Amino acid sequence: MALDQHTLIEKVSDKFGTTVSDFIKIHDILTFEVEADSILEVMAFLRDDTTLRFNFLTDLCGMHFPDAEKSRQFSVVYHMHNWVDNVRIRIKCYLDGDAPEIDSVTSLFLSSNWQERETYDFYGIIFKGHPQLKRILNMDEMVSFPMRKEFPMEDGGRTDKDDRFFGRQTDNYKN
Amino acid sequence: MADDLLLPPEQRFDAVIKQNQNEDGSELSILNLGPTHPATHGIFQNILLMDGERIMDGEGTVGYIHRAFEKIAENRPFYQITPLTDRMNYCSSPINNMGWWMTVEKALNIEVPKRVQYMRVIIMELARIADHIICNSVLGVDTGALTGFLYVFQYREKIYEIYEEICGARLTTNMGRIGGFERDWSPEVFKRINDFLEEFPKIWSEFENLLVRNRIFMDRTIDVGPISAEKAISYGFTGPNLRAAGIDYDVRVMSPYSSYEDFEFDIPVGKSGDTYDRFCVRNAEVWESLKIIKQAMEKMPEGPYHADVPDYYLPPKEDVYHNMEALIYHFKIVMGEVPVPVTEVYHAVEGGNGELGFYLTTDGSRTPYRLHFRRPCFIYYQAFNDMVRGQMLSDAIATLSSLNVIAGELDA
Numbered sequence: 001m002a003l004d005q006h007t008l009i010e011k012v013s014d015k016f017g018t019t020v021s022d023f024i025k026i027h028d029i030l031t032f033e034v035e036a037d038s039i040l041e042v043m044a045f046l047r048d049d050t051t052l053r054f055n056f057l058t059d060l061c062g063m064h065f066p067d068a069e070k071s072r073q074f075s076v077v078y079h080m081h082n083w084v085d086n087v088r089i090r091i092k093c094y095l096d097g098d099a100p101e102i103d104s105v106t107s108l109f110l111s112s113n114w115q116e117r118e119t120y121d122f123y124g125i126i127f128k129g130h131p132q133l134k135r136i137l138n139m140d141e142m143v144s145f146p147m148r149k150e151f152p153m154e155d156g157g158r159t160d161k162d163d164r165f166f167g168r169q170t171d172n173y174k175n
Numbered sequence: 176m177a178d179d180l181l182l183p184p185e186q187r188f189d190a191v192i193k194q195n196q197n198e199d200g201s202e203l204s205i206l207n208l209g210p211t212h213p214a215t216h217g218i219f220q221n222i223l224l225m226d227g228e229r230i231m232d233g234e235g236t237v238g239y240i241h242r243a244f245e246k247i248a249e250n251r252p253f254y255q256i257t258p259l260t261d262r263m264n265y266c267s268s269p270i271n272n273m274g275w276w277m278t279v280e281k282a283l284n285i286e287v288p289k290r291v292q293y294m295r296v297i298i299m300e301l302a303r304i305a306d307h308i309i310c311n312s313v314l315g316v317d318t319g320a321l322t323g324f325l326y327v328f329q330y331r332e333k334i335y336e337i338y339e340e341i342c343g344a345r346l347t348t349n350m351g352r353i354g355g356f357e358r359d360w361s362p363e364v365f366k367r368i369n370d371f372l373e374e375f376p377k378i379w380s381e382f383e384n385l386l387v388r389n390r391i392f393m394d395r396t397i398d399v400g401p402i403s404a405e406k407a408i409s410y411g412f413t414g415p416n417l418r419a420a421g422i423d424y425d426v427r428v429m430s431p432y433s434s435y436e437d438f439e440f441d442i443p444v445g446k447s448g449d450t451y452d453r454f455c456v457r458n459a460e461v462w463e464s465l466k467i468i469k470q471a472m473e474k475m476p477e478g479p480y481h482a483d484v485p486d487y488y489l490p491p492k493e494d495v496y497h498n499m500e501a502l503i504y505h506f507k508i509v510m511g512e513v514p515v516p517v518t519e520v521y522h523a524v525e526g527g528n529g530e531l532g533f534y535l536t537t538d539g540s541r542t543p544y545r546l547h548f549r550r551p552c553f554i555y556y557q558a559f560n561d562m563v564r565g566q567m568l569s570d571a572i573a574t575l576s577s578l579n580v581i582a583g584e585l586d587a
């Protein structure tokens with residue numbers, strides 16, 4: 001029997017109560033929010049439970065919301081996939097803007113190793129318990145986190161190119 | 176064993192060096208394989224701790240050609256992001272292009288005509304063949320057989336001529352539009368595809384005969400760089416590399432996009448996940464791709480070559496030169512002044528190397544709020560150390576080659 005959405009929501013909310021919330025289906029993927037402290041338990045449950053069977057961590061990435069309230073300025077988005085029933089889910093964890101920290105899931109999925117390093121590299125999100133949290137795509141000497149929204153895409157010192165003439169601004173996300 | 180693989184190399188290397196200290200007066204050495212070594216086929220470095228010819232441990236360093244695609248994508252409207260996707264897996268760029276258009280169409284709720292879907296299937300399967308031609312023939316080169324490589328590369332050239340006929344470009348194709356193609360395919364395109372379907376099978380079976388039962392090739396690849404199915408899943412393997420380990424996961428079958436459900440084809444799987452199995456799975460996939468193209472050519476429906484979405488689909492070029500409205504629309508669309516809903520989508524396609532995913536979040540502005548590429552190479556390349564530990568240096572080269580790690584996709 002294929003895993004349906006109601007069973008999934010029921011099982012997860014029964015087990016974790018209010019730490020999981022905001023179930024919503026966006027296009028074809030069920031999305032929900034998990035409190036950052038319990039992500040490791042939730043993902044272990046999703047992976048090991050005999051009816052849920054989310055055996056594959058498809059994707060892990062960070063996001064930055066500088067205009068949101070302080071406690072929700074960063075998020076880590078996980079995509080998991082159940083290969084038996086072919087169901088995908090998306091899990092979001094919102095993190096504090098000043099000290100974004102979340103548990104590493106490297107103990108559950110080896111694939112999260114580099115993906116967490118990448119997320120740290122670009123957003124400065126600390127994955128607690130990651131065995132080797134260091135930069136991966138950028139150089140080690142770098143001090144900023146380039147995918148944060150305040151980081152300008154182009155060198156601010158350039159005078160030969162005026163962005164206004166190209167119909168774009170460095171803070172496009174505000175429009 | 177698996178746990179300590181994730182530790183920093185300093186700690187791991189120290190432990191191995193201590194274990195092997197002066198047993199017979201020999202010493203371990205550290206070898207840099209890359210960043211610019213012809214055998215890595217791309218710019219990434221492997222620091223290997225060697226005992227003579229045997230690899231005791233290793234550490235991969237990536238990021239040498241990181242071009243900040245995700246950051247650039249946050250500052251560009253949809254049409255200007257396709258050229259970025261070209262430059263990820265540049266061996267099969269049409270798959271990346273089509274994957275991106277399908278993601279955008281999903282976000283904008285655009286339904287594309289059947290003809291477009293079939294055309295996309297054909298072009299994606301051609302790209303997959305081109306990708307596998309490169310990987311498999313280069314594996315031959317790395318194990319000492321240059322002939323097959325030069326022989327089948329003529330046919331990669333033929334595929335590139337088909338691309339050229341469709342969109343004018345060869346390697347970084349930037350093909351298609353939101354909702355379809357820039358123009359209908361000319362009779363010349365169909366002729367070329369038919370010619371390819373006729374000529375290529377003979378060439379490919381000859382290439383197979385050169386290597387599949389070749390004693391030297393088998394000795395060099397069987398039991399080289401194996402990975403178990405369980406580990407492959409944990410490491411996030413997808414595509415031919417996962418299927419070589421015996422798991423029949425294929426995005427085309429699991430979540431069919433672009434009418435893949437209309438076609439009959441098999442998913443070839445291997446058994447042991449070693450280099451030879453990866454080679455055989457890719458070989459077999461080329462046959463399956465040919466089957467799909469043949470079916471799509473036979474069943475090709477008549478109809479428009481693009482969806483009727485004037486808000487997103489660029490007006491015809493002739494009109495842009497002579498008609499004010501068309502010029503305005505052209506400019507508006509290219510600059511991203513189009514209605515975009517606030518939404519988020521994840522769309523995956525079966526790329527040359529595995530599940531190529533696009534996670535697009537929009538906030539209603541002209542650019543994506545966030546665009547994340549799930550790049551299969553980046554995810555499975557971290558298993559490389561695990562796979563070559565305890566193997567010979569020359570085996571590491573064959574393993575790397577059969578994994579088909581493309582630096583452009585690795586680093587984005």
